Amino acid sequence: MRGEWNGLQALFMKDCPYAYYVHCFAHRLQLALVTASREVASIHKFFEKLTFFVNVVGSSTKRHDELQAAQSKEIEKLLETGEIVTGKGKNQVGTVKRAGDTRWGSHFNSICSLISMYEATCTVLKIIAKDAKKFAQRADADSSYNHLKSFDFIFILHLMKEITGTTDLLCQALQKQSQDVVNAVLLVRSTKALIQDLRENGWDKLFANVVSFCEKHDIEVPDLNDCHSTTRFGRSRLEENQVTIEHYFRVEFFFTTIDKQLQELNSRFSEQAMDLLTLSCALSPEDGYKAFDINTICTLVEKYYPMNFSDQEKINLPFHLHHFLFEARESSTLKNLSTIQELCSCLVAAIPANGQPKKHLLLDRLLRLVMTLPVSTATTERSFSAMKIIxxxxxxxxxxxxxxxxxxxxxxxxxxxxxxxxxxxxxxxxxxxxxxxx
Known part of the structure; x- marks a missing residue:
């Protein structure tokens, strides 16, 4: 449906040149971002290993009890050394969480749970590698422990925590049954800006956190100035393909993964769609119509809805909006509104029996056009899910x-x-x- 040349979007544009493509906000944005990051081979292997670790450690009640016992000992040790302090609700014994395709934010929660229970997980893996009855179980635990103690895995673990943590608020907000246009635009813009800022200024802080974590858990940190071969033949075969380890982690992992996130966000929230939503924010009645900008509203009509208003209506529109703004700030029913949906509902409630509002016809029409934008997020998706139940x-x-x-x-x-x-x-x-x- 995203296809501009041969997809459904092209068919709409052929019949109606003033149609605008806005991607469904709630269509599994979290999973789309995870899938985009998985286009990097090392990130894909990371998520496979993450699921494998959870399966190995939490596959039985016995291992789950061992994990919690190891976590309790780790908390006692940290309390004795003064690295953590006691308090109400602090130092809770948890477990490693499995990432699920149907649970919003589950990938971020899974990464955070592994970081918080890293030492306990390593302890359980060592126990399984030593005492498991079956050779396959011992081999799986030993392989998992070696991967868990590698610098590459720790680096990607912290990188994906930063990325999924930055996008988690937007993903969580878009699963709500109703989402205001203003909040949707602000969340999308802030998420894009924070991801871009992470790309430009986040390397030093991220690498410092990784080094600190490795030193705490006795993981070897490579020298960033050493050579790292980008081919599978090793250094002796293709010397010209050698790069430094810093370049390898910064370019191959850090920049590439973040660029995939930005590319996915930009494809789902294009500049045209964001401009349309931004102009629509001028209709917001929040804070006593503080953002209600008449010039911006007229620009919205001229730019995106020229076929829905006649030339004379475009001339009359700013004068009608001035009258409405004066009345709204004086009216007890209109001045305390906060969303575009509430404003549209108030105008609909004012329609007389004959079905035609006596005033604010142009504003009512524009609000109805703006309300057709798919910013109701998960409501439509949940409706389709209800069909399977009924x-x-x-x-x-x-x-x-x-x-x-x-x-x-x-x-x-x-x-x-x-x-x-x-x-x-x-x-x-x-x-x-x-x-x-x-």
């Missing part, structure tokens, strides 16, 4: 009308829970009597 194998022949009614009740549970059985019975009783055949 239309099961036992009910695979239900009609479209019955399916739509059932999904409406299921999706809008907050509303349906407020409806009592007595009110439903009363509604049926109030219906006209039907002819009954005897």
């Amino acid at each position: 239309k099961s194998k036992l009910r695979n022949k239900m009609g479209h009308e019955f399916l739509a009614n059932s999904m409406s009740v299921y999706i809008e549970r907050d509303i349906s829970e407020c409806i009592s059985y007595e009110s439903i019975i009363d509604d049926f009783k109030s219906l006209e009597k039907r002819n009954v055949r005897l």
Whole structure:
């Protein structure tokens, strides 16, 4: 659907040149970013090893108990040395977490759990490598321990913690059932800016954290000035392909992985889409219409919705907006609004019985156009998931009308829970009597 030349986007643009492509915000953004980083071979191997470690350490209740016992001893040791302090809610014994494709933020949580329980994990792996009954289990534990003690793994572990931690807030926010345009734009822009800042200024801090972690856990840190061959033939075969170790980690891992993240974010949130959403933010009624900019709103109409307003309406629009802004700041129902959705709802509530609002026609039309942008995030995706629950194998022949009614009740549970059985019975009783055949 993203295809500009042969995909669905191209078909829309052919029939309607004023259509705008905005990627579905909630379509598994976290997994898309993880998949983008996995295009780097070493990052892909890292996530495979991360899952393998969790499976080896937490595959049985016995190993889980050993892990928690090792973590308790580690906490006692740190308390004795004064590296950590006691307090309410501190120093909790946890476990390593498995990353899941259906859980938002699970990759970030999995990385953080391994860092916090690193020493306990190493202890359990050494126990398994020594005392396991089966040779395969001993071999898996020994291989896992060697990878866990490698500098490459520790570097990628901290790198992915920085990247997934930076994007986690945006991923978590976009899974909500409703997301305001203003917040969506701010989160996207801040995430892009922070990722770019990490690329430009984050190397020294990241490497210092990695070195500190390695020194704490007795992991050998290579000399950054030593040569590192970029080929699989070794240094003696192709001397011209040799680079320093600093160049290898900084370019092959750090820059490449971050560039993949930026590329994925830019493809999902293009400049045109961000410009459209940014201009739409001028309609926000938050803080007494502080951001309600009439010039920006007129630019939005001229640039993105020229076919929806006539030339005379474009001339009248700024004057109508001035009247609305004056009335909104004086009205008790309009001045305390905070989102574009609330503003649109207030204008809809003011529509008389004939279906045509007496005033603010142009603003109402523009708000309806802006509200069609897919910033409702996970609502649509959850609606499709509800179809699998409602239309099961036992009910695979239900009609479209019955399916739509059932999904409406299921999706809008907050509303349906407020409806009592007595009110439903009363509604049926109030219906006209039907002819009954005897």
